[in-house]
Amino acid sequence: MEKPPPPEDSGLLSATVVAGLKSLGNIITPALTKLLIANALKLTLHPDATIAPVPELYASNAACAKQSEYAVVTLLSLATKHGWDGFMLRQQLDHLSINSAAIEELTRVYEDNRKDLVLRQLQLGHNFPHITDIQWRIACDVKSSTSDCSTGVASFYINLGHFRPSSGERVTIVEFVCNAEELQSLINRLKEIERHCSQMAVA
Amino acid sequence: MSSLRLSQQQRDHLTLLQRPASDVVELCKLAFDYLINGPNPSRYETMAKKYIESCSPEAVQRAVEALISLLISVTTRVSVNTSAHMQSVLRQTFPELSSDVLEVLEQFVTSKRNFVEGSIKSANIRAYRLVNLNWRLEVRTASRSLLDQCTVCIVMKLYLHTEPKNENRELLSVDLSDRSEQELATMEEDGRRHRKDVIVQTDVSSLVHMIKTLEDALAESKTRRVRNIVDAIH
Numbered sequence: 001m002e003k004p005p006p007p008e009d010s011g012l013l014s015a016t017v018v019a020g021l022k023s024l025g026n027i028i029t030p031a032l033t034k035l036l037i038a039n040a041l042k043l044t045l046h047p048d049a050t051i052a053p054v055p056e057l058y059a060s061n062a063a064c065a066k067q068s069e070y071a072v073v074t075l076l077s078l079a080t081k082h083g084w085d086g087f088m089l090r091q092q093l094d095h096l097s098i099n100s101a102a103i104e105e106l107t108r109v110y111e112d113n114r115k116d117l118v119l120r121q122l123q124l125g126h127n128f129p130h131i132t133d134i135q136w137r138i139a140c141d142v143k144s145s146t147s148d149c150s151t152g153v154a155s156f157y158i159n160l161g162h163f164r165p166s167s168g169e170r171v172t173i174v175e176f177v178c179n180a181e182e183l184q185s186l187i188n189r190l191k192e193i194e195r196h197c198s199q200m201a202v203a
Numbered sequence: 204m205s206s207l208r209l210s211q212q213q214r215d216h217l218t219l220l221q222r223p224a225s226d227v228v229e230l231c232k233l234a235f236d237y238l239i240n241g242p243n244p245s246r247y248e249t250m251a252k253k254y255i256e257s258c259s260p261e262a263v264q265r266a267v268e269a270l271i272s273l274l275i276s277v278t279t280r281v282s283v284n285t286s287a288h289m290q291s292v293l294r295q296t297f298p299e300l301s302s303d304v305l306e307v308l309e310q311f312v313t314s315k316r317n318f319v320e321g322s323i324k325s326a327n328i329r330a331y332r333l334v335n336l337n338w339r340l341e342v343r344t345a346s347r348s349l350l351d352q353c354t355v356c357i358v359m360k361l362y363l364h365t366e367p368k369n370e371n372r373e374l375l376s377v378d379l380s381d382r383s384e385q386e387l388a389t390m391e392e393d394g395r396r397h398r399k400d401v402i403v404q405t406d407v408s409s410l411v412h413m414i415k416t417l418e419d420a421l422a423e424s425k426t427r428r429v430r431n432i433v434d435a436i437h
Contacts, residue, residue: 077348080348080349081347081348081349081350082350082351083349083350083351118349118352121346121348121349122346122348122349122352122354124346124347124348124349125346125347125348127404128358128402128403128404129401129403129404130403130404130405130406130409131403131404131405131409131413132405132406132409132412133409134412134413134416134417136416136417136420138420138423138424138429140432140433140436141436142436146279147278147279147280148279148280150433150436150437151320151437152433152434152436152437153433154424154429154433156420156421156424157330158333158417158420160403160413173401173403174361174363174401174403175330175331176330176331176332176333176361176363177330177331177332177333178332178333180421180424182332182333183417183420183421184421186333186336186417187414187417187418187421189336189338190410190413190414190417191414193338193340193357193359193410194407194410194411194414196340197340197355197357197407197410200340200355
């Protein structure tokens with residue numbers, strides 16, 4: 001594989017980000033650096049979630065800590081976007097003359113959470129509503145404003161939805177009704193898709 | 204066993220049923236035609252001249268409309284399980300009619316029962332029904348946030364409609380050739396109001412989960428317990 005150019009040369013990391021990374025382990029103490037990287041990882045993985053504030057990070061030099069936090073989030077996102085492995089990340093950071101303990105910590109955190117970072121970034125961008133959950137209920141009418149007697153047929157109320165990753169709250173995407181024949185034909189269509197997926201996997 | 208409660212006006216309009224069964228068959232055919240294509244005055248005029256010398260085309264139309272009203276009443280007010288039950292209800296409602304005519308009427312109300320049931324009973328609160336599904340299997344190879352990826356994704360377009368049932372929608376389809384532009388625009392607007400297309404996506408494991416869950420629902424509907432309840436309500 002062709003070796004990527006150093007971040008400064010490739011223009012991937014801005015001067016602000018590089019300055020923020022250089023503060024780690026220097027202006028910001030090694031202990032606080034660890035804490036800051038852990039916090040930045042949480043921000044990257046769960047930007048919608050409520051993350052407990054860490055006041056000690058901002059006690060002495062708030063502006064610098066904010067800049068470093070931004071730098072770490074950017075670094076993790078860009079490394080994931082470009083599919084760097086831990087070795088490549090380390091190499092890129094070495095070029096920037098960053099504190100070695102900070103490089104160690106950044107590389108460790110990146111490698112340990114790479115899978116989650118990839119999954120997170122898969123969800124970003126434009127997507128159609130993604131169905132992960134399906135709910136159903138069977139109901140039969142007894143009487144209605146237009147009819148004194150039942151249709152005598154059970155209807156299926158199908159609700160397709162997904163769960164918000166941050167809160168776990170369920171969101172309905174679409175809801176519709178069908179009878180037994182229509183439901184059977186829907187199942188057949190879905191099975192047809194599944195069959196095609198399996199064929200593709202084998203091919 | 205109870206008879207149907209018809210208004211005096213309805214009974215007056217249905218006096219044309221007191222004719223030979225062959226004439227009543229023609230009236231029932233006109234009623235079927237009315238359900239699908241709407242009123243057709245020229246046919247009522249022909250009918251009035253040909254079979255029923257002593258009546259006006261308006262009287263034929265009123266009889267046709269009263270027949271449709273009867274069909275709706277039978278479907279929505281009477282819970283009928285057997286042919287004998289239906290015959291008995293009709294006999295009690297129209298004691299003056301001959302058994303030939305009653306037989307024709309029974310065939311008329313039975314044959315269109317499902318049509319009316321779908322159109323009226325389930326249509327008072329119209330939920331969206333799934334009428335069609337298109338799908339596409341995609342492999343996403345890159346995105347702005349992740350350049351190197353290989354994600355299998357199934358995109359589905361769900362066609363939803365608030366019309367009661369597939370078979371009824373086909374029956375309700377009309378000939379568009381001799382409609383005015385304004386009528387066509389109104390029909391299109393009406394169609395748009397009752398239609399919704401939704402594009403969604405899913406992954407293979409969620410798809411398998413969906414199939415399993417829907418099969419559970421279908422299996423549950425076939426259990427003795429659910430069948431007993433539905434039969435008891437009906």
